Amino acid sequence: MSDREATLRDLAATLREHDAVSDAFIAKSFTDQQLILDLADGDSLPPDLADLLADHDLRGANEVYGNGRTDPSFAGDLEGATRHQFVDTRTRGDHQSYVVD
Template sequence: MDDRRDELEDVIAGLRAHDAVADAFIAKSFTDRLVIVDIDGPDEVPPDVVDHLADHDLRGADGVYSDREAQSFAGSVGDTTRHHFLDMQTRGAHQSYVVEVE
């Protein structure tokens, strides 16, 4: 495991201890690493969680991709609200896979 992934695993462990966080985990988009945070109920991400993520160079993915301020909302999953945070330290560093059809 690389050092950055180890750091993100530590961040996630801390998030899981927060009362408002139902779950948190690392995911990968085509070219980026994301931290996914599920918040109990229909609530927004608490400001202290957003600040903690920002301290580790994680920003609301929709806010980065669309230049909107700190947007992280990705939808509802059961009784939780899902938010995506983009790892700015490794942004664009992952390879996407292309399948060629003949």
């Protein structure tokens, strides 16, 4: 595990302790590492968490990928929560996606 991945895993653990957070974990897209944040239903992203994520070079996936959504991180509704995706801009494009023939 890289130092960066360990840092993001630690951050996810810290985020899970916040009252507004239902779950937090890291994941990989095709070429990017992401931090996924599930917020309790009805909660918006608290400013202190937004600042913490930005301090760790994590930006909303909608903003990074320029998909036109107004919320920079909203990814969808879950039962009892909303999902938000953040891209690790520090390592963006560094991950390899494998294709199986």
